[in-house]
Amino acid sequence: MIHVENAHKRYRLRKVLDGVSFTAQKGQITCLIGMNGAGKSTLLKAIMGLTPLSKGSIRVDGVQSSRELYEKVSFIPDHTAMPGGYRLEEGLRFMADYYHSWNEARAAELMTFFNLNEGDRVGNLSKGMAAKFGLVLGLAADTEFVLMDEPFSGIDLFSRELIGEVFSSRLIEDRGVLITTHEIDEIEHLLDRAVLLKDGKVARDIDCEQVRDEEGKSVLDVMREVYRT
Amino acid sequence: MSHYFKLLALEVRRFRFVLAGMMLYTMIIEVLALAQQINSYKHRFGLTNGVTDEGSVPPSLSFANLIINTQRGFALAIVIPMAVLLAYVLLIWYRDWLGRHPFIYRQLMVPGGRTPLYFAKLTAFLLFVFGMLAWQLLLVAALQLEYAWLSPEWMKAPSVFTDAMYASRVFQLILPLDFTEFLINYGFGILLVLLAFAGILFERSYRIRGLLIGILYLVLNVVLFIYSTHAFDGFLYPDEQLAVCLTIFGLEVAAALWISLKLINRKVSA
Numbered sequence: 185m186i187h188v189e190n191a192h193k194r195y196r197l198r199k200v201l202d203g204v205s206f207t208a209q210k211g212q213i214t215c216l217i218g219m220n221g222a223g224k225s226t227l228l229k230a231i232m233g234l235t236p237l238s239k240g241s242i243r244v245d246g247v248q249s250s251r252e253l254y255e256k257v258s259f260i261p262d263h264t265a266m267p268g269g270y271r272l273e274e275g276l277r278f279m280a281d282y283y284h285s286w287n288e289a290r291a292a293e294l295m296t297f298f299n300l301n302e303g304d305r306v307g308n309l310s311k312g313m314a315a316k317f318g319l320v321l322g323l324a325a326d327t328e329f330v331l332m333d334e335p336f337s338g339i340d341l342f343s344r345e346l347i348g349e350v351f352s353s354r355l356i357e358d359r360g361v362l363i364t365t366h367e368i369d370e371i372e373h374l375l376d377r378a379v380l381l382k383d384g385k386v387a388r389d390i391d392c393e394q395v396r397d398e399e400g401k402s403v404l405d406v407m408r409e410v411y412r413t
Numbered sequence: 414m415s416h417y418f419k420l421l422a423l424e425v426r427r428f429r430f431v432l433a434g435m436m437l438y439t440m441i442i443e444v445l446a447l448a449q450q451i452n453s454y455k456h457r458f459g460l461t462n463g464v465t466d467e468g469s470v471p472p473s474l475s476f477a478n479l480i481i482n483t484q485r486g487f488a489l490a491i492v493i494p495m496a497v498l499l500a501y502v503l504l505i506w507y508r509d510w511l512g513r514h515p516f517i518y519r520q521l522m523v524p525g526g527r528t529p530l531y532f533a534k535l536t537a538f539l540l541f542v543f544g545m546l547a548w549q550l551l552l553v554a555a556l557q558l559e560y561a562w563l564s565p566e567w568m569k570a571p572s573v574f575t576d577a578m579y580a581s582r583v584f585q586l587i588l589p590l591d592f593t594e595f596l597i598n599y600g601f602g603i604l605l606v607l608l609a610f611a612g613i614l615f616e617r618s619y620r621i622r623g624l625l626i627g628i629l630y631l632v633l634n635v636v637l638f639i640y641s642t643h644a645f646d647g648f649l650y651p652d653e654q655l656a657v658c659l660t661i662f663g664l665e666v667a668a669a670l671w672i673s674l675k676l677i678n679r680k681v682s683a
Contacts, residue, residue, distance in 0.1 A: 229682075234518065234522070234683035235682040236680055236682070251526055252524065253524075254522045254523070254524040255524050261518050263513060263514045263515065263518075264514040265515060265517075265518035265519045266514055266516060266519065267427070267514070267516050268513065268514055278519065282416060282523045283524060284524070307513070307514070314514070
């Protein structure tokens with residue numbers, strides 16, 4: 185379980201996170217929702233130790249900042265995070281070189297699934313192709329959790345559908361997924377939990393199934409309630 | 414440890430074309446400058462059949478003296494790679510934050526901690542510096558062959574390798590023949606690199622505030638070190654003065670390493 189507790193973060197004078205607490209369970213898809221600048225990406229980066237919190241703590245399976253974190257949690261940022269001059273095969277080799285959890289067979293399977301060419305250079309990929317390659321890098325490792333930062337942002341309809349398929353596939357099964365997005369249409373029906381951020385705080389933390397059954401509302405309806413008031 | 418070597422290999426691979434380009438540039442400039450100097454000396458006296466119009470043989474010119482006459486060419490060949498290496502102190506870090514696909518995310522997420530990343534960048538930079546130095550030494554040996562090949566017999570005069578190294582002011586700077594001076598120059602250079610790395614990591618951790626802290630930190634350390642080399646003139650024996658300098662040097666190196674490792678492991682932001 186990923187447990188974020190009382191997370192605070194300031195950028196200069198602006199409070200981006202103001203006491204955010206939530207959990208993301210293994211085997212569930214948890215979505216962090218918020219307007220631009222709500223601190224969604226900052227939270228993911230903080231979980232991965234890519235930006236320090238001003239206050240608060242983050243624990244993964246009860247452990248705070250361990251060296252094994254990156255073997256346990258993979259992060260798919262909103263860019264490929266590989267040098268532009270690299271060929272995709274070099275990117276895959278980089279991952280294989282450093283991660284014990286790297287699964288080459290799965291990487292090959294994903295490359296085929298997304299129709300990516302190993303000889304292409306990262307810098308020449310379109311936004312959609314780069315997002316798919318990011319998913320290959322993040323999903324090919326045998327990690328327990330996957331964090332995804334805006335995987336649908338700026339991507340064409342067919343690529344979005346293809347990426348959406350990943351969420352209902354065995355690639356995600358049994359893992360804990362924490363995803364940030366504004367565009368929840370593609371995956372709304374797959375979400376287990378949604379954490380809605382507003383003004384640096386958690387405005388709502390919902391069990392999607394429960395809200396659907398008991399209140400007859402979709403995540404989008406809850407978003408309207410939170411962000412239109 | 415294996416991650417350190419992999420990261421080091423990665424850094425070397427990423428700089429290999431620039432390094433090869435600098436080596437080629439240095440070689441071309443020095444070879445051309447020497448050839449031009451030899452040619453100009455050969456034709457200075459308007460020789461016919463190896464003698465001047467007055468029938469005398471012109472004075473010879475040793476390899477070392479030829480280098481003395483080629484100061485500007487050698488300076489041009491060395492100063493530009495030096496400037497590139499100087500810029501690379503910054504680029505070796507900032508390059509990874511730049512571009513459409515910042516690579517720093519991956520580098521900071523390499524399992525096993527970030528200490529190997531810091532030392533891989535540091536070692537790679539020092540390898541480039543000492544690699545260029547070794548290349549320059551090889552070039553001087555090659556230039557001696559060029560001198561022997563292009564110079565007419567009347568022009569040749571013996572000179573030893575060390576004379577050639579003493580002949581150029583730039584050579585004296587990059588490769589002092591006195592070992593103590595070598596240690597001082599390169600020790601101070603390495604200290605500057607460590608301080609610059611710490612300054613960069615301050616900036617990457619605290620951005621504008623960090624930039625000011627980094628600059629202040631760098632300036633204070635340099636001033637303190639330089640001050641320590643002269644502060645006790647007339648008060649301490651030379652050995653005692655050296656001990657003071659070495660202590661300050663050791664403390665500054667240890668502090669720069671400690672601060673840098675703390676920042677990269679705890680504070681730096683992607």
